[in-house]
Amino acid sequence: MKSKKLLVVFSVIALLAVGVSTGVYAAGVAKKISAYQNPGIKVVVDGNTLNLSNHTGSLDPIVYNGNSYVPAKAVAEAMGGAVTWDPASSSVIITTGAASQDNSFPTDNGSSTTPTPATPAPTTPAPTTPAPTTPAPTKPTPSTPSKPSSNKGTMKDPIGLGASFTYTDIRRHDSLGDVSIQYTFAIKKVEPISLDAIESLGFVKPEKNDKREFVMLTVDLKVNNATLLKQGTGGDYPYLTLSTPYIWGVETTSDNYIVGGREFGFEGSLDSNIDKVLDDPFTKLHIGDSKSYSVTGKVLLPIVKGEENLLVLQREDDTLDYDESFIYFKLK
CATH class of the missing domain: 2.60.40 (Immunoglobulin-like)
Structure with a gap:
């Protein structure tokens, strides 16, 4: 019985191929659509055709309103990244090894403004004092073996x-x-x-x-x-x-x-x-x-x-x- 219930969930979210919110708190968020799954669409990354499938079966691209939707997990991993689902903000998180940004969620809900560059005013150098040294971060202490x-x-x-x-x-x-x-x-x-x-x-x-x-x-x-x-x-x-x-x-x-x-x-x-x-x-x-x-x-x-x-x-x-x-x- 559980397998059938989960397959229903995964059929809805196959575009992302990551876990998302379930019936516990999905009401009022999900919208039913009518789309077509097209196994003829291929996704090629750096010359390699991706295998769009996992343990649930085929994750062929879906065509909806003239747009094609492909699995985020397969594409991100092919580019050296990783995909996870964050239930706290209902967000798909894509992390790449090349990115230097902080992967935590912005507290301003993503809104930001670009500051206007200012012309620096001339300043008189002030006497400097040695900056206090910051101790190097220590590695986490392993806990008692379970x-x-x-x-x-x-x-x-x-x-x-x-x-x-x-x-x-x-x-x-x-x-x-x-x-x-x-x-x-x-x-x-x-x-x-x-x-x-x-x-x-x-x-x-x-x-x-x-x-x-x-x-x-x-x-x-x-x-x-x-x-x-x-x-x-x-x-x-x-x-x-x-x-x-x-x-x-x-x-x-x-x-x-x-x-x-x-x-x-x-x-x-x-x-x-x-x-x-x-x-x-x-x-x-x-x-x-x-x-x-x-x-x-x-x-x-x-x-x-x-x-x-x-x-x-x-x-x-x-x-x-x-x-x-x-x-x-x-x-x-």
Whole structure:
């Protein structure tokens, strides 16, 4: 039953190929349209034709009102970027390795003005005093290792709070290549977070919703033997920082769910701490060698209000059955 429900959601959002808000708070936002899916349209990036499909099936371009819409995830990844869905602001976030900008949401809702250049007035140099030295940033301190869980990580037998679960995943991508990673993941702490506190992180303040609230997770992640199995057609090599578990979202014991989570874009986030623990945040994976690291960081997560929620990670190994790709963790 769950598989059918999810397929309905993915059929609506196939243009973006990332998780978005579900029936929990989508009412009044989504608009039904009539469009045509055209498998004859190809997307070519740097001379390479993209494979527009994932574990849900074909993501052929859609033609609507004379415009063609293609999957953001496939196109961004082909250009060396990554795509995630941010439920706090209903935004598709595209991150590229070449960008130097802060990926947090602007607090002015994107509105800005360009200042008029001013002619500098002549000034008399003032005596200078030595600037105080700023201590170099320290790497995040690893937390106490979590006890391995004996639970299976299924909906009926989820991983307990504070316990770790180890699994191996394989991420296949035509352009970036095939990567095998062993993850050990644990939720150490779950804390409620207010809308004002989310805004203070640098995001646009989420709207109030009587069916949704937010929590901040503290998680432990250990990446073991991240290995490039096959080089992609793009000619480049994937970054080690992209080898992280896919946070699908949350599901409740009453079968409600919200797709998405935010593990980057704010200080102390899992993604920012990964950059700090690595000697080189731009480390790439090459054929024949393997990389490992351990980190503790934060994940901002929307949950269904008043219900028992489970965090859901999803394996990206496309050889797995869809329902078998999910791993469940307790939040209490």
